Amino acid sequence: MIEKVKPEAVQERTDANGHLKIDFEAAEHAMRQFLHAMGEDVDREGIIDTPRRVTKAMIELMSGRLEDVGEILSRRFKQETDSPVMLRDIELFSLCEHHLLPFIGKVHIAYLPGDGHVVGLSKLARLVDAYAKRPQIQEQLTNQIADALMEHLEPKGVLVWIESEHMCMKMRGIKKCNPVMQTIAARGLYEYDREARKELLGMLRGT
Numbered sequence: 516m517i518e519k520v521k522p523e524a525v526q527e528r529t530d531a532n533g534h535l536k537i538d539f540e541a542a543e544h545a546m547r548q549f550l551h552a553m554g555e556d557v558d559r560e561g562i563i564d565t566p567r568r569v570t571k572a573m574i575e576l577m578s579g580r581l582e583d584v585g586e587i588l589s590r591r592f593k594q595e596t597d598s599p600v601m602l603r604d605i606e607l608f609s610l611c612e613h614h615l616l617p618f619i620g621k622v623h624i625a626y627l628p629g630d631g632h633v634v635g636l637s638k639l640a641r642l643v644d645a646y647a648k649r650p651q652i653q654e655q656l657t658n659q660i661a662d663a664l665m666e667h668l669e670p671k672g673v674l675v676w677i678e679s680e681h682m683c684m685k686m687r688g689i690k691k692c693n694p695v696m697q698t699i700a701a702r703g704l705y706e707y708d709r710e711a712r713k714e715l716l717g718m719l720r721g722t
């Protein structure tokens with residue numbers, strides 16, 4: 516049975532300004548309890564500091580939740596161009612929200628600037644991290660990147676293509692090593708113009 520999150524619990528996750536609260540001590544304690552419940556001797560030398568290390572690591576791997584996407588995309592500059600801007604092979608490290616195991620791959624982004632506004636290329640990679648570094652599923656990640664670009668950059672069109680391998684399928688469960696999950700989000704021009712989308716995908720694929 517799925518337990519509904521109580522409204523008061525949601526309140527407690529944010530401070531008065533709506534910022535995410537992270538309780539390091541509670542997380543560390545819970546990790547210690549978890550390892551104990553899994554039958555580990557949590558006082559043995561090798562593992563005694565593990566709850567602290569895991570908590571630190573998870574804070575980093577979930578740090579995208581603290582990023583302000585609007586702020587990342589706020590520094591735009593004017594550059595008249597009729598061609599799409601493309602950035603291929605942005606490294607992706609994310610955590611599947613079902614098992615908290617990594618999914619790893621590449622993100623390819625293309626957008627056709629609207630009124631000549633572009634962002635620095637590094638901002639596209641920062642945008643990927645802002646949405647990837649949190650518990651995720653790939654479809655949602657793809658859509659979030661595309662929607663953020665549409666909202667903050669107002670381009671004529673956006674195409675986001677992600678290919679990745681999910682450790683929860685490789686290391687456990689069905690244990691299939693080869694499948695690569697591919698997701699595409701097309702917005703604006705690339706959503707309704709099939710030819711434009713096909714051409715852009717071809718360019719991103721290098722075909």
Ligand SMILES: Nc1nc2c(ncn2[C@@H]2O[C@H](COP(=O)(O)OP(=O)(O)OP(=O)(O)O)[C@@H](O)[C@H]2O)c(=O)[nH]1
Nearest residue numbers: 611612613614651652653654681683684687688689
């Ligand atoms: N669509 C989608 N599925 C995902 C993603 N990441 C993980 N999954 C899948 O989420 C599903 C969760 O299924 P459940 O049946 O609830 O979990 P499970 O019992 O651990 O499933 P198995 O992996 O089949 O053993 C699995 O099929 C995963 O492969 C993702 O990004 N997108």
Ligand SMILES: [Zn+2]
Nearest residue numbers: 611613614683
């Ligand atoms: Zn998973």
